[in-house]
Amino acid sequence: MTAQRASVKDVALLAGVSVGTVSNVLNRPESVTEKTRAKVEHAMAQLNFHRNASARQLRAGVSRTVGVIVMDVGNPYYTELARGIEDRLAADDHTLILCSSDDDPRREARFLRLLAEQGVRGVLVTPMATTLERLGDLRRLGIPSVLMDSSSRHHTSVGVDHVSGGRQAITHLLRQGHRRILFVAGPADLQQTRHRLRGAIEAIQADGLDPADVLQVVNLTNLTANDGQRALATVLDSGRPAPTAVFAINDIVALGVMRELRLRGLSIPRDVAVVGYDDLYFAAELMTPLSSVRQPMRQLGWAAADLLLTDHPHSLFEPELIVRASSTGTDDPPTR
């Protein structure tokens, strides 16, 4: 019905000024007379003017968009991270393109290429084992990147101390008397797996025990509830002595573990105790309230974006074990 997109030229024409003045109203309003500014703004409103971000970016060379690649947007843990990023970005009038790598290097590579083409101001990524190689391209393009939920001496990053998290979880289980613990971990080359495993081993050694006796590790490729369930089933069917406690790499995997335990009529935590990771919002509401290691994801995201925007030194956050019925010595009380 009415015209399509109006350009600065159209606005200038209608307001009876030059395009330069229109641009000034947009970018340096203080350098324009009150009167002409009013004229121009009126023309803009009348034409339903929206500045063209492509042209702006092409000319100015800088983008107001930041790319974010997380492992799995379906996991509330990562959306909470994204929320923190968004909070920080909005304060500087930037926006975020959210991508989900689904733990697939090819998907990640595709998004990285896409973001490079978009000319984003920077990329924030929760890395998998091979991510670092792919980030070289970006750096050569002059696009900075920040690793999240992971740390590296060779790359800027914001992270949570997973060694500490693993140590806290296993220490807790040892205190409850457990001596056969199963760690249902992620891929062996994933930093979260490696660090939490290290923390677990440290905790066991600190008690004068031999990790080889106490800890059994099974590595998952995907971190879904079904994978967790299958992994536990395999271990229980292996004929080896069953574990008395399970430490899961995240709460969703823990969900699957608990499902399998229930299926076999095993009591949680009397027969097998369970500790998860991430402390998702429903952890306390599960059939057996789940002990879990809580991480400050929102702050982490905020810090990551802040790092990108202002180059503040990065921070390492501290996780905190939340103990609930799934891992306490006695059977859990019906409610609380």
Add this chain to the structure above:
Amino acid sequence: MTAQRASVKDVALLAGVSVGTVSNVLNRPESVTEKTRAKVEHAMAQLNFHRNASARQLRAGVSRTVGVIVMDVGNPYYTELARGIEDRLAADDHTLILCSSDDDPRREARFLRLLAEQGVRGVLVTPMATTLERLGDLRRLGIPSVLMDSSSRHHTSVGVDHVSGGRQAITHLLRQGHRRILFVAGPADLQQTRHRLRGAIEAIQADGLDPADVLQVVNLTNLTANDGQRALATVLDSGRPAPTAVFAINDIVALGVMRELRLRGLSIPRDVAVVGYDDLYFAAELMTPLSSVRQPMRQLGWAAADLLLTDHPHSLFEPELIVRASSTGTDDPPTR
């Protein structure tokens, strides 16, 4: 260390061809000799060339990006929707910018402006009551939009039949003998609320009962677990006869409702039955497995994106009630 972004000009220079040929390699590879194509592609690789999306879009006038605004990215229900969209978009080499309105009209307006500036190919949005007014601007700009999880005679949309969902949930509760049912709903002007309420009323009337006797409605502004918990507490403290069943607008609200019931020592479902909505992945694993109305979100997202890309007629999907312990006549077995 090495050069920054290489342009088509740089590639042309290195390959010893013209920029037009480079563009052809990019956009019409079949119109280029095998040999020159190889030369050009080699030059691209050598220069780490990434085409500049801004310039491309500025010139071509069309974007390969679609804006998606959901109510709440923190809710897995919406990320599942986003996943469906992404699936469809990827097939046509498009990408998605994901925004969370957080049920805040100002945030939504801001994102809409942003997306318009980006010149996105279209916008997919899960609308709140006032969204439609805001979409007029976009239309005048020639940017199509699709409503998701909602329907409108005045706007293209893909949706789920919420009337049917409400009817299924309430019919189920009536069959269990409930005659005092509380509907913990969203905002009164939200379509999901209105349609599910209509379905509820239809179900009650179909049994020859008076909705005014059977159904009590409380409207929430925000749909968090805490809000659900508070709402139920208020109702139970009101002095009026307590409901024997609760129908919650979504599973997260249901989580809060169940929390409050447990806190008061009320048994689910013996004292109060609960039915949620969305059937989030953990619904079956809760302290009391939650009956819930499942919606095909992934397909919905797929359909929405398909509608935008190919203008296929839109579809109305059918929800399905999943019955679990939280609403079955007998007490649930004391699992844990």
Add this chain to the structure above:
DNA sequence: ATGAAAGCGCTAACAT
């Protein structure tokens, strides 16, 4: 304080 004009990287129409 405002105007004129160049140019960002790309595509597409036209010329060869």
Add this chain to the structure above:
DNA sequence: ATGTTAGCGCTTTCAT
């Protein structure tokens, strides 16, 4: 099949 060129909408000198 390949080269030449105009121009998308904006910002930003440089003049006035």
